[in-house]
Amino acid sequence: MTRFLTGFPGFLGAALVSRLLARSDEPVTCLVQPAYRELAERRADELTAEAGVARDRITLAEGDITDPNLGLADYDAIHRETAVVYHLAALYDLGAERGPAERVNVDGTEHARDLPQLGVDAMA
Numbered sequence: 485m486t487r488f489l490t491g492f493p494g495f496l497g498a499a500l501v502s503r504l505l506a507r508s509d510e511p512v513t514c515l516v517q518p519a520y521r522e523l524a525e526r527r528a529d530e531l532t533a534e535a536g537v538a539r540d541r542i543t544l545a546e547g548d549i550t551d552p553n554l555g556l557a558d559y560d561a562i563h564r565e566t567a568v569v570y571h572l573a574a575l576y577d578l579g580a581e582r583g584p585a586e587r588v589n590v591d592g593t594e595h596a597r598d599l600p601q602l603g604v605d606a607m608a
Contacts, residue, residue, distance in 0.1 A: 486511045486565050490549055490596055491572025493520060493527040500570055501528075501542065505535040513543045513562060515554055515573070521546060549573045549592035554599065563599060571596040 487504060491497035492514035504512050516524040521544065528542040535541075545562065548555030556562055573596070575588040 485567035486513050486543075486562075487568045487570065488513045488515070488562065488566045488599060489570045489572065490515045490592070491570075491574070492516055492544075493524040494572065496572045497570075498527050498531065500572065502531050502535065505531060505537055505541060510567075511541050511543060513545055513566070515547045515549065515556075516544045517548065518546045549595060550587040552595055552598075554595055566600045569596055569600050 487510055489497055489501060489504075489512060492501060493516065497514065501512055501514065504510070514524065514528070524544050528544060529539060532539045532541055545556055545558070553559040571593060573588065573592055575585045577585075
């Protein structure tokens, strides 16, 4: 089973991935916006090197938190393999327009909540 994380490669997401790598042997799958793929690759390389673990402990899955299936091409497989979801993706700008903020912060939370095979109780 894997741990699934939104909000990577952001500050909070990267900090949590670092701690997860240090505290368990479980793999981590990170939802990454396509625009941040290169940054996410570099950050994943850095975090696994710092932790002294294999790079394959972090899988990057391109997607979109505002999509009901998180924009994942392999949603069903990730759904089956996810034990815990750490949902950190958010639009933090208090001056953001209501529509985008609601899609990310409200709809995105609902979509992340629906991912784990174990149900809502599995959300960390």
